[in-house]
Amino acid sequence: MTLVYVEKPDIDAAELAFLRKAVGWDERLDKIRRSAGSCYLRIGCFSAGRLVGFVEVISDFVDDAYIRNLIVHPDFQRQGIGLRLLQMVAARARADGIKTMNVLFEPALTGFYAKAGFTIMCGGLIDNERVSGDQTE
Numbered sequence: 446m447t448l449v450y451v452e453k454p455d456i457d458a459a460e461l462a463f464l465r466k467a468v469g470w471d472e473r474l475d476k477i478r479r480s481a482g483s484c485y486l487r488i489g490c491f492s493a494g495r496l497v498g499f500v501e502v503i504s505d506f507v508d509d510a511y512i513r514n515l516i517v518h519p520d521f522q523r524q525g526i527g528l529r530l531l532q533m534v535a536a537r538a539r540a541d542g543i544k545t546m547n548v549l550f551e552p553a554l555t556g557f558y559a560k561a562g563f564t565i566m567c568g569g570l571i572d573n574e575r576v577s578g579d580q581t582e
Contacts, residue, residue: 454491500512500530500531511547531561549570
């Protein structure tokens with residue numbers, strides 16, 4: 446199996462929505478279409494032309510970068526794809542002089558993110574969609 450990693454790939458919104466659904470997330474197709482291309486960096490991992498891994502990063506281009514949507518298709522998990530995607534975005538942010546990178550994750554993923562080099566800290570999140578009950582997308 447050959448994996449190809451591409452920075453700023455052209456990805457169809459439906460393809461990314463399918464990957465989100467494959468890992469049990471909501472598709473958010475309309476929101477993906479609206480936000481397409483509005484990030485600092487995105488990297489896709491492809492196998493035989495199929496999107497099997499994805500990460501995107503938003504940033505102020507100076508001090509902070511926030512990793513969002515790190516996704517690896519279940520059929521391709523535990524093969525180092527997620528770790529490689531994180532290494533690639535971290536290297537790029539470092540080369541661009543961005544001071545810190547951060548990510549929110551479920552507690553069960555603490556070991557994975559620690560292995561990737563993150564200092565584990567306490568944080569919080571307000572999910573405005575869950576609070577308002579608007580989970581239609």
